[in-house]
Amino acid sequence: MQVDILAIGAHPDDVELGAGGTLAKHHALGYKIGILDLSKGEMGTRGTPEVREAEAAEAARILGAFFRLNAHLPDGWINADETSVREVIKIIRFCRPRIVLANAPRDRHPDHGSAAELIMRAVFSAGFDKLITHWQGESQKAWRPKVLLHYIQFYNLKPDVIMDISGYFDKKMESCRAHRSQLYNPESKEPETVISSKDFFDSIEYRARDMGRLIGTTHGEGFIFHRIPGLTSFNDLL
Numbered sequence: 001m002q003v004d005i006l007a008i009g010a011h012p013d014d015v016e017l018g019a020g021g022t023l024a025k026h027h028a029l030g031y032k033i034g035i036l037d038l039s040k041g042e043m044g045t046r047g048t049p050e051v052r053e054a055e056a057a058e059a060a061r062i063l064g065a066f067f068r069l070n071a072h073l074p075d076g077w078i079n080a081d082e083t084s085v086r087e088v089i090k091i092i093r094f095c096r097p098r099i100v101l102a103n104a105p106r107d108r109h110p111d112h113g114s115a116a117e118l119i120m121r122a123v124f125s126a127g128f129d130k131l132i133t134h135w136q137g138e139s140q141k142a143w144r145p146k147v148l149l150h151y152i153q154f155y156n157l158k159p160d161v162i163m164d165i166s167g168y169f170d171k172k173m174e175s176c177r178a179h180r181s182q183l184y185n186p187e188s189k190e191p192e193t194v195i196s197s198k199d200f201f202d203s204i205e206y207r208a209r210d211m212g213r214l215i216g217t218t219h220g221e222g223f224i225f226h227r228i229p230g231l232t233s234f235n236d237l238l
Helices: 014-028 049-063 082-095 110-125 169-177 198-215
Strands: 005-009 033-037 067-070 099-102 147-151 161-164 220-225
Touching: 005 014, 005 082, 005 110, 014 033, 014 049, 014 099, 014 147, 014 161, 014 169, 014 220, 033 049, 033 082, 049 067, 049 169, 082 110, 099 110, 110 147, 161 198, 169 198, 198 220
Parallel strands: 005 033, 005 099, 033 067, 099 147
Antiparallel strands: 147 220, 161 220
């Protein structure tokens, strides 16, 4: 079950909105990707956990994810307590990713910043040899991913790096549309929320185009490094 990239979100639509184009692109490049939702989004105004689970599965299919798991943490109360961190450590050790994508370090929804802290602790602590965890009754070996990046969500945080997703923006939007209960749907009879508005849905493209503008492409997705990245030579920037 080893993957190259594990994308983690506090809620079932976080990964698609923040990094859907990046995941679609890397799947096309031959990377194996997995998705982990920390909660079922059960506190959301719209939809039900069952509906959101089906939507998440469809979005994962669109992006080419090898699997989509759920940590069953409480929506609205996500924090970096020991029990929650251990749950994420077990999944990291199970799928042994080289790269982890995580929630924004600061955002409108408190769960997003809390999830970022939780994931950071889990990524680091998963490498402790003396920390014992089990998966399906078997002891797990320590594993620490090489790279942790935070995608950008509601707030316009400054990116450290921008991924060119030109040619993959349509796939990103298709994965977002899979979350029909949460995002803009003129046929929905449920209460309107900030992210269900047409303005929010349109802003997904505005941001992607603006990120692309900054690097001279049509569409981009921004990421924040957890640590200072290193270069082997200036060729890494070319």
